[in-house]
Amino acid sequence: MATATVTSKGQITIPKSVRQSLHLHTGDRVLFEVHGEKEAVLKPVTKSVDEVYGRLHKTSRSAQSVEEMNRAVSKRMSRKKS
Numbered sequence: 001m002a003t004a005t006v007t008s009k010g011q012i013t014i015p016k017s018v019r020q021s022l023h024l025h026t027g028d029r030v031l032f033e034v035h036g037e038k039e040a041v042l043k044p045v046t047k048s049v050d051e052v053y054g055r056l057h058k059t060s061r062s063a064q065s066v067e068e069m070n071r072a073v074s075k076r077m078s079r080k081k082s
Helices: 016-021 066-081
Strands: 029-035 039-045
Touching: none
Parallel strands: none
Antiparallel strands: 029 039
């Protein structure tokens, strides 16, 4: 079990073990679901298409092949698992 301390600004740092278990990375969003007065559940929020639309398009980049894109996706997914 991991714990965190609330700062004077009401912030917490999510422990590394929790971030790894939930595959959270910098910029990811989380949802706090409050149950009664004594329990809250933290859930990763998946990104909508609107949030990621256009992120890959850069006019200065040349087009990539499907194989290159598959390699990039595989590399990113292997980093998420470790």
